Amino acid sequence: MPTTALTLADLAFLAQGAGLTLAITAVAVACGTVLGILCGILRVQFGPFWTAPLTFLLDVFRSVPLLIRLVLANAAQSIAKLGWGPFTTSCIVLSLYTAAYCTEIVRGAIVAVPQPLRRASRSLGLSWRQDMTFVVAPLATRVALPSWIGLTLGVMKDSALVLWLGLIELLRASQILVTRLQEPLLILMICGGIYFLLSFPIARLGGLLEKRWSPR
């Protein structure tokens, strides 16, 4: 029977890290999704020409590695004397990262709603807003859901990079334990298991919604 030096207190330490991972992910996905929906609608509504500056900005956010952006943002806020803590900085950077991907998901989903269907709804007297709310939103959500779930899971794992700003989230917490206890296999397995436990319900929720919304 192999023994371990891992104590309950250590597990609680890991759980605390997991809590931080979850909190950062929740804030980033919530803010990023709202921002992504706004930018996605703007991009569809105003066309590529007028939204070129926005598109460029989003492209920057998608192409510069997250780690570099985190470090740069942290340096920038410190130079600008904004006084943001690492949690705030991480949430802002990750929100923008999520928004950049979400914008494209939303844009694609809106474009996927057949134009004749929108014409039909407008022809019934529905305003643009009503058309967007009652016809486009439900149909686009179905299209966007799988990619959005993928994005959320990705952000959860990418959020590990905030450890570079000194935050003790799940991965950093397990690193600390590995250093102290020298049991990398066990600890990393537990860490991976926790990531799985966090991700699995989200993935299942996506599957469930997809099934519920599929044409009956």
Place this chain on the structure above:
Amino acid sequence: MIEIQNVRKSFGSLEVLKGIDLTVHKGEVVTIIGGSGSGKSTLLTCINGLEPIASGRIVVDGIDVHGKGTNLDALRSKIGIVFQQWNAFPHYTGLENVMLAPRKVLGLTRQAAEEIALKHLTAVGLADKLTVYPTRLSGGQQQRMAIARALAMSPEYMLFDEVTSALDPMLVGEVLDTLRMLASQGMTMICVTHEMKFAREVSDRVAFFHRGVMAEIAPPDALFGAPREPETRAFLAATH
């Protein structure tokens, strides 16, 4: 009354409507026939402002459709249009499809909207399909649902854009019966159609469109029996 005055419209360099004049009175059924690309369908989408026009005027009950400041949403609720592709909202049941606009545009309560929807769905013979999603309906049933959806707004005018063209021949009859019923109830209708027999039977006047021009308009017996224009004769000969 729908007054169409010298309406012109282009898609890029292609002029699809070359000065159309047509007045449709209350209670009248006008059908428009003609080859593909003759501008028939475009005219219908211009009448309820779904497409802008280049010049001319379309006036519906004294309101200039393309005028500045015209409330198109309000105007559209009194001009129903049904398209070749029925465009049922796939995420709503038959009943919900029909209830949507009365609830959101007219602001009716759920109960009132449901009553209206039920009435119109029953009239088009879909009383047993209320809770069914459109994917489970045949093309003809979806098209009849689309007609009920437009009628639920109590429009004063109905525009039908080749509503039977995408249907299997077996299903054309059921949709045409619905249109006949409407015509007999005195609905003001403009129908773009390829169903000559139907056009002959229900129309007060039949217009023949050719390359963006209304080449001829006359009561059905005159137009089908003794067409004046050579283009009309050629078209009718080809379709008979």
